[in-house]
Amino acid sequence: MKAILPGSAADTDKPVVLGEAAEPEPAADEAVVAVEAYSVNRGETFQLDGGLERRWAGWRPGKDVAGTVIRAAADGTGPAAGTRVVAHPPAYGWAERVAVPTASLAELPDSLDAVTAAALPLAGITALRLLRAAGPLAGRRVLLTGASGGVGHYLTELAAASGAEITAVTATAERGARLLPLGAVELITSVDEAQGPYDVVFESVGGASLPAALAQLASGGQLVWFGQASREPVALNFFDFFKGPNQARITHFDYTTSDTTYGQDLTALVRLVAAGRLHPEIGSVRDWSRTADIITDLRGRNIRGNAVLTVG
Template sequence: MRALTYAPDLAVNVVPDPAPTESQALIRVAAFSLNFGEIAYRSAGARPGYVPGWDAAGVVVQAAADGSGPAAGARVVTFGWSGAWAELRAVNTADLAVVPESVDLGTASALPVAGVTALQALRRLGTVSGRRVLVTGASGGVGRFAVQLAARAGAHVIASVGGPARADGLRELGAAEIVFGPENLDGRLHGVLDNVGGRQLAEAFYRLEDDGVVMAVGRAARETTVIDFELAGTRSARGRIENFNVSTPFGGDLAHLLGLLAAGELDAQVGWRGPWERAEEAAAALLARQVAGKAVLEL
């Protein structure tokens, strides 16, 4: 089969077909989406023929041998820590969900890591109805899902972005306020979904209310976070920081998000879309923060 691999740059190459285990379905991939983390923090020592990629959507060509999951012919969206950037993907049936006919497969491919991360991180904040929730890096893939899901949960959502151009569309998604960095924020926060790290995470922490929490989701700034706890003692309340890691299996959360998408209650915010031969272009745009939301590549 053909797959997108680093050799050393992103290019379409021929690699062996995947061999599904008993609990895996074989998927013919129609589209996959790129995530900042899998590009910015990719391993420099990947073995030859290694196929990267977390998110993909397509059609089941071989159902799982153990009888779990959908039958051949089902349209599905899938998650795994590798193998998405290829014509065929073997994936655990617990990490896939059937895509409604009304939902385009390219759009569905934008959901797994970004959508499920936003959903699970928001759950970790507890009840947010009527409370102030800050989303940093709100213009990115996770950020745009987080703004929508927090607003649906009744939060007063504050979207933090790098500048006016990055704020486009965020009010329509549910942001009640837009700030250009947490340092420009007035008032205290119940919760923070931080996708940036570094200085912004520290500034958000200083603005927590009693028992407020920062969920440290991402590290888009690619810089170390330094917190002055003496300063925090004079500026912040008794808040805390939690390191967030997404949990598997993804199937149930993907089905929930697909339901919202099909009902028109969630927008996948695909900001770049094109053939997989343009992968280098899409990856560069994502790293340069030139994509509003998700980048989707089609086979």
């Protein structure tokens, strides 16, 4: 079958190539999905350029897919063949077909197309789990950095619906324009412009952004660190932190750790989108032959929201 394969990490013009891969060999609890669309995430671009370890031999990218089940799981779990689904496999999703654990997929209603659904998994699941990590947000002031990406759009809308007062930080006002209609009360282009204190900070940029955001916390506030999009390491001065907000805390966040399955969270996201309560921001839709171009644009931070490729 055709699939997107990793290119050379040294060749920035060809981070991936369209080639041939073996057909998926599903485990008993896995369904085979014919992929109609998939989303590209910044974390996958980091893996492709060597910034993150690929973790296993034979790795191919692809964690966000939507399509149709063509082979139901042998153990009887999950949907029947012919069911439209959105799924979050561990990898291999940038291909014509992929095997997915049935606990990592959700059925799609007729009202939800594959392109929209493909933008949901990693970014949407991350946003849901960030909200749980922060606890109740009603009436609380929230600062969100790196807000113009896929996670930021979902997190803004979900947190606003929970009653939070959100200040969104984006590189430019243009990149963050849609966040105000989604519920943000304020849009700024630098953490230095923020008018704290904030009860919760969601920090995804790293570098100088994190200590600047940390200083904006209220006493007893919480910073949830969920990314380092700048690719710049964070330097924290103990004495600055010690003299900062009293009893402030930094929370480690790993979206893969949860009491819920990916499938359960995808089902919740699908329900919210179908009900008109969550609105995916899709910044680009292209044929999958243009995957390398999308990766280049993501690396250059030229796409707002999610980038989706269609297979066919």
